[in-house]
Amino acid sequence: MVHWMNALIMVQLLLAEHMFAPYLERRNHYPxxxxxxxxxxxxxxxxxxxxxxxYVAYGVFLYSTLFALSICTVLLCYQESLWTVGFCCLAGxxxxxxxxxxxxxxxxxxxxxxxxxxELLSILLSFFVVYLLCWLAFRRCLRQQGQLLxxxxxxxxxxxVAFLVDVVLGLFPQAFVMLYDREYDLHYAYQLVLSVYxxxxxxxxxxxxxxSLSNRHLQQELELMTRMLDQEKKHFEISRxxxxxxxxxxxxxxxxxxxxxxGRRQVxxxxxxxxxxxxxxxxxxxxxxxxxxDVILTEKSLLCGKSGIRLSCIADGHAIGFLSEEDIYALFGxxxxxxxxxxxxxxxxxxxxxxxxxxxxxxxLSIHVENCFDGTLTFRDNLPLTTKQxxxxxxxxxxxxQLIAEKYDGCLTTSAKGxxxxxxxxxxxxx
Numbered sequence: 551m552v553h554w555m556n557a558l559i560m561v562q563l564l565l566a567e568h569m570f571a572p573y574l575e576r577r578n579h580y581p582x583x584x585x586x587x588x589x590x591x592x593x594x595x596x597x598x599x600x601x602x603x604x605y606v607a608y609g610v611f612l613y614s615t616l617f618a619l620s621i622c623t624v625l626l627c628y629q630e631s632l633w634t635v636g637f638c639c640l641a642g643x644x645x646x647x648x649x650x651x652x653x654x655x656x657x658x659x660x661x662x663x664x665x666x667x668x669e670l671l672s673i674l675l676s677f678f679v680v681y682l683l684c685w686l687a688f689r690r691c692l693r694q695q696g697q698l699l700x701x702x703x704x705x706x707x708x709x710x711v712a713f714l715v716d717v718v719l720g721l722f723p724q725a726f727v728m729l730y731d732r733e734y735d736l737h738y739a740y741q742l743v744l745s746v747y748x749x750x751x752x753x754x755x756x757x758x759x760x761x762s763l764s765n766r767h768l769q770q771e772l773e774l775m776t777r778m779l780d781q782e783k784k785h786f787e788i789s790r791x792x793x794x795x796x797x798x799x800x801x802x803x804x805x806x807x808x809x810x811x812x813g814r815r816q817v818x819x820x821x822x823x824x825x826x827x828x829x830x831x832x833x834x835x836x837x838x839x840x841x842x843x844d845v846i847l848t849e850k851s852l853l854c855g856k857s858g859i860r861l862s863c864i865a866d867g868h869a870i871g872f873l874s875e876e877d878i879y880a881l882f883g884x885x886x887x888x889x890x891x892x893x894x895x896x897x898x899x900x901x902x903x904x905x906x907x908x909x910x911x912x913x914x915l916s917i918h919v920e921n922c923f924d925g926t927l928t929f930r931d932n933l934p935l936t937t938k939q940x941x942x943x944x945x946x947x948x949x950x951x952q953l954i955a956e957k958y959d960g961c962l963t964t965s966a967k968g969x970x971x972x973x974x975x976x977x978x979x980x981x
Contacts, residue, residue, distance in 0.1 A: 553596045556612070560595035562649060562677060563620050564588055567642030569685055573692050574628040574638070587623035594619055617643055637759065641688070644755050649680040651748030658742040684756065691763040840867025842878040843908075850886045859893050860903040861886075869910035872980050877954045881917075884947035885973060889921040892971065896924060901969075910979060915960070917975040927966050934964055934971075951975070 568584070577583060595616055601608055621639045628635065653676035660672075836847040847863060854861045870878060889904045896902050901922040908917050927934045933948050952962040960977030 553598070553600075556598050556616070557592050557596040558673075559646070559650075560592050560616055560620070562646045563616065563642060564591060564623065566645040566649075566681065566684075567620055567624055567639050568627075569642065569645070569681070570638045570688070570692075571628075574630055574634070577627060577629050580627060583627045584623075587626050591616075591619045591623055637762075641756065641759050644752050644759075645681065645684045648684070648749065648752035648756070649677040651745045651752060652676040652680050655742065655745035655749060658745060687756070687760060688763070691760055836863070836865075838865045838867030838908075840870055840878070842875040843867045843870060843882060846879060846882045846886070847906075850883075850890065854890060854904065857890070857894055858899060858902055859890060861906070862903065863906045865906065865908035866910060867908075869908060869915050869979075873958070873977075877957070881951055881954050881975075884951050885917075885919045888947060889919055889971075889973075892923040893921050896922060913979050915975075915977040915979055917973075917977075919973040921971055922969055923966075923971050924969065927971065929964070929966075934966075 598612065598615070617639065620642070621635065624630075624635050624638055630638075653673050656676055657672050836844045836851065838844055838847065843865060844867065847861075847865065851861050851863075853859075873881070886904065886906070893902050893904055903922070905920045906918070908915075910916070933952065948962075948964070955962040955975050955977060958977045960975060963974045965972045965974075
């Protein structure tokens with residue numbers, strides 16, 4: 551019976567830890583890695599030796615070993631930092647411990663009310679409810695953030711220490727009951743108190759971990775607001791400098807026209823080239839009807855001009871009026887940055903072009919971005935994998951855009967036809 555319980559604990563633990571899989575960067579051959587590692591872990595838990603030793607010492611050794619094995623599976627399946635893996639494993643172990651405590655609490659309360667629950671039914675109900683609630687709670691934080699990236703390590707260390715205290719101290723009352731209460735006359739009372747303690751402690755630990763994610767989201771919002779202010783400042787400076795340049799060139803052109811009329815000189819090709827450059831800069835300032843989109847397009851257009859990239863844009867800014875400014879900056883900023891990065895690597899100047907189209911078609915907002923690229927793209931879950939070495943801090947832009955689209959009940963799709971990459975976002979327009 552002990553062997554089966556150990557195997558069941560490992561299954562519960564793995565389910566809780568892999569709850570965060572949609573927000574983690576998966577390694578190649580992910581299904582094979584997941585199944586193989588799960589089989590090894592469950593098998594190791596089942597055949598774990600049962601020792602006649604001190605209950606507390608054996609319990610710490612058993613749970614530490616199972617926890618270490620589960621960490622290995624997460625490291626094997628996902629290409630994430632140790633802090634992110636530690637967050638997933640610690641949260642998963644806490645969720646599993648909370649489910650176990652809830653199961654014990656339900657059964658003890660049912661026993662006290664003379665309504666005993668079957669053990670299997672109690673386990674299924676307890677873990678289903680606990681896992682569902684925890685998934686919904688963390689999913690809300692992660693949908694806002696777009697990825698699981700742990701930067702606040704102090705919260706994680708604090709949660710780890712709290713959980714260690716909870717597990718270790720929780721073994722002492724249970725060992726006391728098993729040692730001095732052979733008939734288990736007081737066993738139910740002790741288990742009831744211990745279960746309440748575990749539920750409160752685990753819930754507090756999970757709140758701390760959720761707070762760390764929310765803190766990360768607030769930090770991102772602050773960075774975004776700073777970026778928005780910087781972009782607005784750049785937009786003002788760009789517009790001011792452009793007007794100054796055009797005024798200067800117009801002043802020079804006026805003198806050249808006077809000279810031409812007087813027959814004293816002719817308009818040189820150099821002067822015409824300078825005037826054309828001034829007009830090109832003026833054309834880089836967009837007026838789509840949406841201030842946030844104008845800032846993004848103006849900045850990216852000037853950057854494209856400096857890099858020899860042509861940005862072809864047909865955008866109706868009024869069509870995206872229902873999107874928040876933060877989402878507009880994140881959505882179009884990531885889309886154009888990715889396209890510019892791909893096009894900048896092309897050696898053929900005729901292929902260094904980006905196309906953007908934003909329009910409302912019926913009751914839907916349609917956003918289309920396309921650009922050429924070299925090499926091959928690998929897709930996973932309809933998203934291209936990042937080609938950068940640091941997977942912890944790159945490759946989240948596309949996932950962030952997908953989450954923004956889903957936030958407005960829309961969808962994001964990508965495809966590669968020939969050597970042209972296509973990004974399409976369709977979002978229903980609110981009534």
